[in-house]
Amino acid sequence: MRFRTVLIALVLAGGGMTASKAGPAIKGDVAKGEALMAERCAACHGPDGNSPVPSFPKLAGQHAEYLLHELNEYKEHHRDNEMMLPIVESLNQEDMVNLAVFLAAQKPAPGTVTEPALLARGKKVYLEGNPDTGVPSCDGCHEEDGAGSSRFPRIAGQNVEYTLEQFRLYTAGKRPYAKKVMRTVAERLTEHEARAVAEYLASLP
Numbered sequence: 454m455r456f457r458t459v460l461i462a463l464v465l466a467g468g469g470m471t472a473s474k475a476g477p478a479i480k481g482d483v484a485k486g487e488a489l490m491a492e493r494c495a496a497c498h499g500p501d502g503n504s505p506v507p508s509f510p511k512l513a514g515q516h517a518e519y520l521l522h523e524l525n526e527y528k529e530h531h532r533d534n535e536m537m538l539p540i541v542e543s544l545n546q547e548d549m550v551n552l553a554v555f556l557a558a559q560k561p562a563p564g565t566v567t568e569p570a571l572l573a574r575g576k577k578v579y580l581e582g583n584p585d586t587g588v589p590s591c592d593g594c595h596e597e598d599g600a601g602s603s604r605f606p607r608i609a610g611q612n613v614e615y616t617l618e619q620f621r622l623y624t625a626g627k628r629p630y631a632k633k634v635m636r637t638v639a640e641r642l643t644e645h646e647a648r649a650v651a652e653y654l655a656s657l658p
C-alpha cells in the first residue's frame with residue numbers, strides 16, 4: 454500500500470499523462486483522423502485501431518491524451534521503433550490530435566487470451582501486486598478494469614505479445630518517460646508474473 458502511494462506521488466510529481474501541450478480535453482477532427490488512419494495506419498493497426506497482429510498494440514478506445522503523448526515520444530526519439538518512426542515523421546501535431554480523438558472514440562475489440570491457465574495468477578498480480586518483491590498492484594493507476602484514465606493508459610484487452618515486449622523495453626530503459634514508474638514495475642516482475650498479468654490484461658473487456 455505504501456509503495457503504491459509512493460509511486461503515484463512520483464507520477465503526479467512528474468506531470469503524469471495530462472499533456473500540458475493539449476490540456477486534459479483534447480479537441481480534434483474525428484473525420485480527418487479516420488481518413489489518416491485508413492491511409493497510413495490501417496495496414497498495421499486495423500481501420501479502427503483494433504490491431505490484428507499480436508505484437509502490435511491495440512489503439513481502439515485508448516485515451517486521446519496518452520495516444521498523443523506516445524506519438525510525440527516516437528517523434529522525439531524517446532521511443533525508438535523502426536516501424537513507427539517513419540510514420541510519425543510524416544505527421545504534424547494537428548494530424549496526431551485528429552488521430553488521437555478518432556482512435557479514442559473507437560470500440561475496443563475483446564482481447565485474445567493465449568494461456569488461460571495463467572489468468573488466476575495474473576489477476577492476483579494485477580489486484581495485489583507482490584508485496585515480497587515490491588511489485589505494486591496495477592489497479593491503483595490503471596483502474597480495476599484496466600480502463601485507465603486521462604492520466605494512465607488503458608491496458609485492458611491489450612495483445613499479450615505487445616504487453617510483454619513493453620515490459621522488456623521498460624526494464625531496458627527504452628521507454629525513458631516512464632523510468633520511475635513502469636521501469637520499477639517491470640524490473641520487479643518475474644517472467645512468470647509478467648506473462649500471467651499480460652494474459653489477465655488480455656482477458657479484461
Ligand code: HEC
Nearest residue numbers: 493494496497508509510520523524532534536537540552
Ligand atoms: C508498419 C506497421 C505500423 C504502421 C503503419 C503504424 N504503426 Fe503504430 N505501431 C506499430 C508497432 C509495431 C508498434 C509498437 C512499437 C513499440 O513497441 O514501441 C506501434 C505503436 C504505436 C503506438 C503506441 C501504442 C501504445 O499503446 O503505447 C501508437 C499510438 C501508434 N502506434 C499509432 C499509430 C498511428 C496513429 C499510425 C498511423 C499514422 C501508426 N501507428 C502506423 C506498427 C505500426
Ligand code: HEC
Nearest residue numbers: 460461589590591594606616619628630631634635638650
Ligand atoms: C503508479 C502508477 C502505475 C502503476 C502502479 C502501474 N502502472 Fe502501468 N503505466 C503507468 C504509466 C504512467 C504508464 C505510461 C508510461 C509511459 O508513457 O511509458 C503505464 C504504462 C503501462 C503499460 C504500457 C501501455 C502501452 O500501451 O504501451 C503497461 C502494459 C502497463 N503500464 C502495465 C502495468 C501493470 C501490469 C502494472 C501492475 C503490475 C502497472 N502497469 C502498474 C502507471 C502505472
